[in-house]
Amino acid sequence: MRVATAMEKLHYVLHAPQGDTYADLLFTMIERRSKRPPVTYTTFEARDLGKDTAQIFQDAAREAVARFNPQAIIVGASCTAELIQDDPAGLSQAMNLPCPVIPLELPSYQRKENWGAAETFYQIVRNLADKSVMREPREGRSARANILGPTALGFRHRDDLVEIHKILGTLGVEVNLVAPLGATPQDIARIGAADFNIVLYPEIADEVSRWLEKTFDQPAVRTVPIGAGATRSFIADVAELAGADPTPALGDTSLRLPWWSRSVDSTYLTSKRVFIFGDATHAVAAARIAREELGFEVCGLGCYSREFAREVRAEAARCGIEALITDDHLAVEDAIAAVAPELVLGTQMERHIAKRLGIPCAVISAPVHVQDFPARHSPQMGFEGANVIFDTWVHPLVMGLEEHLLTMFRDDFEFADEHGASHLAAHSPRKIADAVVFEAPLVDIPLPALAEAGASGWTDEAERELKKIPFFVRGKARRNTEAFAAAEGRSAIDLETLYDAKAHYAR
Amino acid sequence: MSPLAILDGCTAERAPVNPSAFEAARPVLRERGQREVFCGLTGIIWLHRKMQDAFFLVVGSRTCAHLLQSAAGVMIFAEPRFATAIMEERDLAGMVDAQDELDRVVTRLLERRPDIRTLFLVGSCPSEVIKLDLAKAAQRLGAVHMPRVRILNYSGSGIETTFTQGEDACLAALVPVMPASAPDAARELLIVGSLPDIVEDQFLRLFAQLGITKVGVLPARNARDLPSIGAHTRYLLAQPFLAETAIALESRGATRIEALFPFGVEGTSDWLRAAAREFGIDEALVEKVIAPGRERARFALSKLRPQLAGKRISFLPDSQLEVPLARFLQDELGMELVEVGTPYLHRAHLSLELDRFGANVRVSEGQHLERQLDRVRADRPDIIVCGLGLANPLEGEGLTTKWAIELVFSPIHGFDQAADLAELFARPLRRRDMLKV
Numbered sequence: 001m002r003v004a005t006a007m008e009k010l011h012y013v014l015h016a017p018q019g020d021t022y023a024d025l026l027f028t029m030i031e032r033r034s035k036r037p038p039v040t041y042t043t044f045e046a047r048d049l050g051k052d053t054a055q056i057f058q059d060a061a062r063e064a065v066a067r068f069n070p071q072a073i074i075v076g077a078s079c080t081a082e083l084i085q086d087d088p089a090g091l092s093q094a095m096n097l098p099c100p101v102i103p104l105e106l107p108s109y110q111r112k113e114n115w116g117a118a119e120t121f122y123q124i125v126r127n128l129a130d131k132s133v134m135r136e137p138r139e140g141r142s143a144r145a146n147i148l149g150p151t152a153l154g155f156r157h158r159d160d161l162v163e164i165h166k167i168l169g170t171l172g173v174e175v176n177l178v179a180p181l182g183a184t185p186q187d188i189a190r191i192g193a194a195d196f197n198i199v200l201y202p203e204i205a206d207e208v209s210r211w212l213e214k215t216f217d218q219p220a221v222r223t224v225p226i227g228a229g230a231t232r233s234f235i236a237d238v239a240e241l242a243g244a245d246p247t248p249a250l251g252d253t254s255l256r257l258p259w260w261s262r263s264v265d266s267t268y269l270t271s272k273r274v275f276i277f278g279d280a281t282h283a284v285a286a287a288r289i290a291r292e293e294l295g296f297e298v299c300g301l302g303c304y305s306r307e308f309a310r311e312v313r314a315e316a317a318r319c320g321i322e323a324l325i326t327d328d329h330l331a332v333e334d335a336i337a338a339v340a341p342e343l344v345l346g347t348q349m350e351r352h353i354a355k356r357l358g359i360p361c362a363v364i365s366a367p368v369h370v371q372d373f374p375a376r377h378s379p380q381m382g383f384e385g386a387n388v389i390f391d392t393w394v395h396p397l398v399m400g401l402e403e404h405l406l407t408m409f410r411d412d413f414e415f416a417d418e419h420g421a422s423h424l425a426a427h428s429p430r431k432i433a434d435a436v437v438f439e440a441p442l443v444d445i446p447l448p449a450l451a452e453a454g455a456s457g458w459t460d461e462a463e464r465e466l467k468k469i470p471f472f473v474r475g476k477a478r479r480n481t482e483a484f485a486a487a488e489g490r491s492a493i494d495l496e497t498l499y500d501a502k503a504h505y506a507r
Numbered sequence: 508m509s510p511l512a513i514l515d516g517c518t519a520e521r522a523p524v525n526p527s528a529f530e531a532a533r534p535v536l537r538e539r540g541q542r543e544v545f546c547g548l549t550g551i552i553w554l555h556r557k558m559q560d561a562f563f564l565v566v567g568s569r570t571c572a573h574l575l576q577s578a579a580g581v582m583i584f585a586e587p588r589f590a591t592a593i594m595e596e597r598d599l600a601g602m603v604d605a606q607d608e609l610d611r612v613v614t615r616l617l618e619r620r621p622d623i624r625t626l627f628l629v630g631s632c633p634s635e636v637i638k639l640d641l642a643k644a645a646q647r648l649g650a651v652h653m654p655r656v657r658i659l660n661y662s663g664s665g666i667e668t669t670f671t672q673g674e675d676a677c678l679a680a681l682v683p684v685m686p687a688s689a690p691d692a693a694r695e696l697l698i699v700g701s702l703p704d705i706v707e708d709q710f711l712r713l714f715a716q717l718g719i720t721k722v723g724v725l726p727a728r729n730a731r732d733l734p735s736i737g738a739h740t741r742y743l744l745a746q747p748f749l750a751e752t753a754i755a756l757e758s759r760g761a762t763r764i765e766a767l768f769p770f771g772v773e774g775t776s777d778w779l780r781a782a783a784r785e786f787g788i789d790e791a792l793v794e795k796v797i798a799p800g801r802e803r804a805r806f807a808l809s810k811l812r813p814q815l816a817g818k819r820i821s822f823l824p825d826s827q828l829e830v831p832l833a834r835f836l837q838d839e840l841g842m843e844l845v846e847v848g849t850p851y852l853h854r855a856h857l858s859l860e861l862d863r864f865g866a867n868v869r870v871s872e873g874q875h876l877e878r879q880l881d882r883v884r885a886d887r888p889d890i891i892v893c894g895l896g897l898a899n900p901l902e903g904e905g906l907t908t909k910w911a912i913e914l915v916f917s918p919i920h921g922f923d924q925a926a927d928l929a930e931l932f933a934r935p936l937r938r939r940d941m942l943k944v
Contacts, residue, residue, distance in 0.1 A: 017632045019546020019665025022574050024896030034903025036896070043542045046635065046666040060541065067877060079568040080632035080666070108568065109596040468705040495712075499803060499923050506807035506926035 001027075002113075003120040003204070004074060005037040005152035006180040010124075011070035013061045015053075015088050016078035018043040030370050031153050040064040042081075054086045058095060061088075065097050072128060072185035073097065074120065076104035100185070102127045112327065114203040114279065114305050117151060121180055122207045130189040134216065138195070143242035144174045146194040146218075148208055149201030150181035155282070155366040156380045157181060157201070163382030164200065164225070167235060170249040173242045180204075192216040196241045200224065200381075203279055203305060226285035228257050228293055228386045255383035257390045261294055269394065275300035275341035277324070277332055277350050278365025280308030282380070284315045286345050286364045289389060291319065299339045300324065302332065304347075329353070343397060348372075360396035457485065459494045466498065480505050533861075533870060535852060540875025543894055544825060544850055546665030547673025548574060548631060553916065554677055555588045557701045558730040560624040563589040564616065565663070566609065566639060567631030588623070590616070594633055605637075609644050617656055624655070625730035627677065630662035657684065657731060669850040671748040671826045671915065674701060678725055681733060682755035685725070688737035695721040695739055696782060697761065699753075700746030703918040704728070709800075710745075710769075710921060713779060716796045719786050725752075736761055741785050743778065745769060745920060747860075748827035750853050767859050769920045770928060771835035772804045777859075800922030807926030808839060814933045816841030821883055823893040824848040824874050825911035832892075832914065832928075834863045840929055844868040845888045848879065890936060907939050 004012040005027050014020070021041050027033045042060045044053045065073060075088040089103030102123050106116045135144070147164055150157035161178065168175060176194035177187055191212065197220040199209045209220045219241060225234035232250060239246035260266065274296045276286045280303040290296040301316045302324030303309070309325045316323035324335050333353045336344060344354040344361040348369045354361035363372050364380075379385040458466070469477050477498075484501035485493050548571060551563045565571050572591035592612045594605070609628070617623060626648075628641045641660040649658040661676040662668060668676055678699065688695065696719050698710065707724060714722045723734020740761035744753065747768050757763070766781035767774040776797055783793045820842050822829040829849040836842040846869040854861075864870070871879070883891055883906070891901055891908045898908040909932055919928040 017546070017665035018542045018544055018669060019548070019574070019632070020570065021541070021543045021896060022545055022549075022577075024543065025894070026577065028897070028899040029895050032899060034899050036900045041541050043540075044666065046664075049636070049666070063877070079570050080636055083633055083636045107596070108570070109594065112569070465705070465708075468708070496799070499800075502923060503803040503807040503926065506810060506930065 001037060001039060002117050002151040002153050003124065003180045004039060005033070006150065006154075007038075007124075007183050007185070009071040009184040009186075010038060011064050011068050011073045012037075012039045013057070013064050013073055013075045013088070013092070014039055014041050014078060015057050015076070015081035015086060016041045016043065017080050018045065020078050020080075027152055030368070031373050032370070033152070037152075038068065038070070044081075049084065053081075053084060054091055057086055057088055057091055061092050061095065061097065065099060070099055070185075072100040072102060072124075074102045074104055074124065076106060079108040082108060100127060112305070115307060117204050118207045121148075121151075121204055122211060124180070124185075125188060125191060125208050126211060128185050128188040129191045129212075129215070131192065131215065133190050133192040135193055135195050135218075138243075142172050142174045143196070143244065144176040144194045145221075145238070145242070146176050146191055146197045146212075147178045148197055148199055148205035149203075150178065151201075151204055152181070153366065154181075154201065155363075155368050155372065156378060156385075159377050159379035160200065160381040160385065162377065163379045163384055164198070167225070167231075167249055167382060168238070170252070171235070171239055171242055171244045171246070173238060173244065192218075194218060196220060198238070202281055203308065224281050224285060225381045226282065226385060227289040227389070228255060228383065230285060230288065231255075231382055231386060252383050255386060257293060257383075257386040260387075260390050266295075266394075269397070270295045271297045272343055272397065273297050273299040273339070273341045274343045274345060275336050275339060275350075276364070277302045277304075277344075277346040279303060279347075280305050280312050282365035284311055287315050287319055289386075290345070290393075293386070294390070294393065296343070299341050300335055302326065302335070333357075343393065345393065362393045362396055457482070457491065457493050459492055462494050462498050465495055477502075533864070533866070533868075536869060536871040538871060538873045538875040538878065540878065542669070542824070542850070542874040543876050543896055544874070545670040545894070546574070546632070547663035547668025547670065547676060548629065548665075549670055550663065550673030550677065551575065551589050551629065553701060554674060554726070557704075557728065558625065558726050559728055560622065561588065561627060561730040562616070562620065562623040562625070563627045563629055564613065565589065565591040565629045565631055566634045566641065567591055567594065567629075568633050569593055571631045571633075588620075605639055606644055606647075610648065613648050613652075613658075617652060624657065626652075626656055626658045627680070628658065628660040630660065630664055632664045632666050635662060635664045635666060659684070669824075669827075671746070671828075672751075672851070674746070675749050675751045678749060679751040679755045681726060681730070682736070682752065682759060685733045685759070686735045687759075688735035688739060690737070692735075692737060692739045693721060694741060694786060695723060695735070695737075696786065697723045697725060697734060697736065697740050697742040697756070699725045699742050699744050699756065700749055701726050702745055702920055706918045706920050706924060709923060713796060713800070714782070717779070717783050717786075717788050717793060719782065719788070741782070743782050744856060746828075747831055747853065747856060748851075750851075750856070753856070765859065767834070768831035770831050771839045771925045772801055772808065772922065773838060774831060774835060775804070775920070775922050775925070776801055797922075804922040804925040808929055811926060811929040811933050812840050814936060815929065817843065818889040818936065819843045819845050819886070820932070821846040821886060821888040821891050822848050823879060823883075823891065823897065823911070824850040824871070825892070825894055826915050827851060827853075828914055829892070830857045830860045830870075833868075834860045835925075835928070836932065837865065837868075838863055839925075840932075842932075845886050846871060846882060848872075848874065850874065890932060892932075907935050909935050 001023055004010055024037050027037045040060050042056050044056050048056060075092045077088055092101045104120055104123055106119060150161055177191055179188060197209045197212055197218050199205045199220050199222050212218045213220060221237045223230060223234045223237050225231040235246050235249045274290050276283050283301060283303045287298050287301050290298050298319040301319060301321060303312045304327045306325060313323045329349045336353055337357060344350050344359050345364045347365050348367050351361050351363055378388050466478060481493055481498050481501040484504050485497050490497055548565055555563055572593055628645050630641050645658045645660040652658060659680045661680040663673040711722060727733055736759050738760035741764050742756055742761045743764045764781050764785050767777040769775040769778040779797055780793060822833060827849055829847050833844050833847045837844050848871040852872040891906055892911050893908055894911055898910055901908050913931055918924045
């Protein structure tokens, strides 16, 4: 689905029960897409089973083709539809649809999401690539490259592409095709016209690039330009395949990470212990940046994709540790708790784990949350990506001088240890916020009032009711109710007052 | 003039139900096609918060696990009391006995979580398709783990249940294990449908003030502490999606009290009055008890009415809450109902609600997504209530939407939540008017 949604004028007919449509909201909500994913679900029900589910599939496919008029469709079965064995491939091929039909076999009980995306992309390219479109002789023209791998819901794929285009522009390399993101089936047909491929996200594009290597004799750049060093290697690799001079691209003066990392304030980053988990490409890149470009100590490294375990194990060996290859988030949580790192770099899951354990965290890999699709340009790749990574990883940590101040004033009541870094109000422990709320009303209340109705004028019953309100609005509810009670001249706050105030403040 | 047209606008009066007249006066658009709705597993998200001693074990695929993980991502503060036993290829190929595997998973789970007193085995699409007998499993495992843990089963699969029907299936599974009340017991009231604790407590206080002393709630906060049931039970539905649960309750002798659902001033008043009437409570006392809340709600709603009056609204099918919510928005806030779509229209439970609808309201049942979106684009209502998968795409087309799921997760029942409920619809409209970008 990430591949289908990334492309244009392609439609996916998915044999699936109702409920599976929840997948749409991953795209429309997390990525804030303003278009529905191009997916038609058959949404069969129990009463259809053993009767006419095959007919439902054919009707859905016919309607989808008529309504959306795609250049090609892909057809597949979800985990449940796989069990009823309707064979969407055979069914759709028997229908004589007016566009190419690409059947997908994605055994969901064996394989996982990244494998499915790679396989989908591979089948699309295999079925649609026009083998008669070959690259022309190089004389008198610029080198042409395909950029392979960016998808919908990808972590910073949109912004990475901008950086890659910038580098290729400086090197004088033309882009023949970006796929899957933004490509139409007709664009895919021209994939053979490029001189070489850039495998930007191996999890998605590795299989395709190997087939292209065999079929069109296209070499591939496999260096992933995440980090200052890797970006330099990437530029050198592209320049070599394109026969271009790498110097202008290497001389890009917008790279700030090296100096930011060498400046004295960064001394405090030395040997900070960091735990890294994500997809293989981002985890390996993060480990290398942590070691070589920020001076951290990598105390844990792992990934959730078994297909790329070898690369992760090799990098872990360089860090002198054992790699953790698992898709069980409880195992990851145990590993993090065991090594007690000072920073966690991970996916959305590790962010939750770090939050529970009270450890600073930055996100480096999909799967991610809505806040990891920022409005601003925020790449991971290229020199600007390296700058972004410096900021993103260092920001959650307590800053250099401040660390000393925290130690010096550890017992000062205004500067307690648990306050954490001054620029991280949202991350500081919640009990402080509660304490402020509870202290405030105590100050001005005269003694007689205290004796009558609890410490704050609240009856026990009203106080209990208040506790049922979610903590993040409780403080506001308390302040509003007290202001209302004061304005009305009510001395005690009982249930009636609480709800009268609620009605009063309704918009 | 049809009976409906006469009733229209005569909101305080209750008319006897005449389903055939209803169908004759108002054709219901029944549709079949792609349905953009959640499956019943989603209900676990609120049910596990409500029943604090219960654990929900879904027997399903990675997709089921992913749904629960992403949908429940909001509640990361507590260790969740739900999990998915993921079926893999060896389970399906018969290489291992799925029942043995399940025994192993349940035993390990119960060892790890001694606080669990009720365990629900929840069926999913794949487990239903391969006909994995979870009832048998629940019985077998129950024999081993009772009395410490009671083991029940229901299906939350997408091929059988739509979104809130998952709660219906879960509550229906609880009914057979409710204790029987004594044959000579006094009349008891049972509130059916999970409500946020704060709302449930408001209602319990009101019933206490009315002098109705024996009041049970289903689901109870403690799933092992179920209220009793028998021929003297009168039950009041708090949610409109409990068809199976109602049948199960009636098979144990309980009788339904017919009322509007407790949304808004009128719904809540009618709901409370219907119960009071059933228990022979003096009219004057009823008036005295409900007046403060009712007046507060009227006052709070009066501030929202100018923002919503005259605005046109369409509901896409989602939670089965559509009909009573539409009635509230029409009668109490003056909104114009364009289309009210619902996944399933329970004509008996909703007859009083449907009687209130204006003559031109288009009621649709089931879904053919593309045709429905065509209607939405042709109607261009001021606001569309729809699922999260459709909200941003419709906003992208310049339409204003309200996420339906918020209506399921927020406290919206009763007098003191009436304005909160209205505000959920007013906010997107206000925001649309505020933004200058």
